[in-house]
Amino acid sequence: MASEPLVVGVDFGTLSGRAVVVRVRDGAELGTAVHEYRHGVLDRALPDGRPLPPDWALQVPQDYVDVLKNAVPAAVAAAGADPADVIGIGTDFTACTMVPVKADGTPLNELPEFAGEPHAYVKLWKHHAAQGQADRINALAERRGESWLPRYGGLISSEWEFAKGLQLLEEAPAVYAAMDHWVEAADWIVWQLSGTYSRNACTAGYKGIYQDGYPSPEFLKELNPDFAGFVADKLDHPLGRLGDKAGTLTAEAAAWTGLPEGIAVAVGNVDAHVTAPAARAVEPGQMVAxxxxxxxxxxxxxxxxxxxGMCGVVEGGIVPGLWGYESGQSGVGDIFAWFVDHGVPPEYHERARERGISVHELLTELAAEQRIGEHGLIALDWHSGNRSVLVDHELSGLVIGQTLATRAEDTYRALLEATAYGTRVIIDSYTDAGVPVTELVIAGGLVKNALLMQIYADVLDMPLSVIGSEQGPALGSAMHAAVAAGAYPDIRAAAGAMGSVERGVYQPIPGNVEVYERLFVEYQELHDHFGRGANEVMHRLKALRRAAKGEK
Ligand SMILES: Nc1ncnc2c1ncn2[C@@H]1O[C@H](COP(=O)(O)OP(=O)(O)O)[C@@H](O)[C@H]1O
Ligand SMILES: O=C(CO)[C@@H](O)[C@@H](O)COP(=O)(O)O
Structure with missing residues (x-):
C-alpha cells in the first residue's frame, strides 16, 4: 500500500471500545477492532462483590485504557497499515460518564482507601440513581428563574454532571472531599493520551450546564451549602473546542497504542455528536438518530x-457556527435486550441457536410476518426512564393489551414500535417549537434491523437516510483527528471529504402510515397519562420497591 496520511478514531461505547483506521483523503475505513470492557457495566455489584442499589451503573476506568492498548494496535494491524502514517487520533465517549480523580488524573477507585467505595468508581451515563438530586435542581432552578433552564428543555437530567456530583457529595462526602476534578470520561481518555486535561465544549455545554458560564455559587449553595464550590473547586477548567488539538501523544500512550509519539490528539467528544459529520449531516434540519x-x-x-424536553442546545455543540440540538431516548436496544434476556421462553432461544441466528433476528423475522396492529398491543418505552421529553427516570415500562394469546414476537414488535413512537414525540416537539426536522439519518447498530427501520419510516411518515459507515462514531472521531492534525481546515470540510450517507433508503408506506397514525394517538394518550402526572403509579411503585429493599 502506498504511504498516505491516516487517522485513528476510537469510540468508547457502553460495553466496549472500537478503533478504526481511516484514510484522511476520502474517509475509507481500512481496519477496525473492538475491545470489550473487562468489567462491563457494574450495575449489581462492585468487582469485589459488594452489592449496588438499583439504578446504579458504574465502570472501571482501567477498562478504557485497555481499549487503547488492544483495539488500537489491532485496528492498525487489520488495516495492514504502517503506524508511521498515522497523523492523529480522536476519541468519543458516552456522554456524562463521570470519573472522580485526583489532580494528576488518578481515578479515586484506584486509591487503596476507596477500592470498596461505589462512589469512587466511574458513574456511567445511565447511572440513574441521582433522580432525587435532579428533581431538586429542577425545582430550585424553576423557582429562581435560572436563565439556563430553558436551554435544557426546562429540565436537567439525573444523568448529568450536577445531579451525579450532588449525589456524590451527599452520599459520600469523604470521596467528594478527596476528589480534585469531576471529569467527563471523554476528557479523561484524552488526558491519558496527551498528558493534558482539556475539558471539551460539547459535554460542558450539554451535560455540564455551561451556557455563557455555569450555574452560580448562590444557586449551588441553596441546593446544599457544601455544594457552593462545586464549579470552582471540582468542575471548571479551560474549554477545548471540537476539532482542536488537545495536545500530542505522549511516549507512554505511544507505547500503549503503537502509534507515533507526538501525533495530534483531538479534543474529546461525544459519540452522538461526532456522528453528525460522519453522516454528512451538518446543515440545519438534518437530524441524526x-x-x-x-x-x-x-x-x-x-x-x-x-x-x-430537549437534552440541550449548545452553540457550536456539534459543528462550529450553528446551534447544536440534542434529545434522546435512554433505552432502545437495551429494552429489546432486556426482553430477549428476561421475557422470551427457552424454545425461542433454542430455535435461534439451531438456525445460527440471534434471538433478536428470530423475533424480528416472526414479527415481520404480522400486519400492523395484529398483536393488539401498545408499549411505553420507559424501561430505562425517559430522557426526552419527560426527563424522568422514575418512569418505567408498560405493555397494554396482553392476552393469553400474546406471544413473544408480539411483545417484541410492540417494543420496537414503542421506541418509534418515542422518537416521533421528540421529532414533533422540534417541529412544534419552530426547528423542523427535514431529514432523519439513522446511524448505529440498530440500522441492521430492516423491520425496525421500516416501522420508523412509517411511524414518522418520513424517508430515512442511512449513514454510509457501520462505525459512525469512530469515523466521526477520526475526522476530528484529521482536523486536529491540520489535514482539513474545519469539521465541515472533513465531513465533505470523509463522511458518507445514503439517502431515502426506507420510504414510508402510505397504508402503514395510516394505521400507525391511529396507534400513535393511543401511545400519546398513555404517554401523557402516565408521564405527565395524571397517574403517578410508576413513581409510587418505585418508591415501594425502594422501601421494600430498605433504601432511601
Ligand atoms: N437484530 C437486532 N434487532 C434489534 N436490536 C438488536 C439487534 N441486535 C442487537 N440489538 C440490540 O442493539 C444494542 C447494541 O447496539 P450497538 O449500536 O451495537 O451498541 P452501543 O449502543 O452500545 O454502541 C443492544 O442493546 C442489543 O440489544
Ligand atoms: O448520552 C449520550 C449522548 O449525549 C450517549 O453517550 C449515551 O446515550 C450512550 O449512547 P450508546 O447507546 O452507548 O451509544
Missing part, C-alpha cells in the same frame, strides 16, 4: 429555540 443501546438525536439549527 444514533440508535444502539440508547438513541441520541442530534441536529444543527441556525436559530435558537426552546424545545420542550
Amino acid at each position: 444514533i440508535m444502539g443501546t440508547s438513541t441520541c438525536h442530534v441536529m444543527n439549527g441556525d436559530v435558537l429555540r426552546e424545545v420542550p
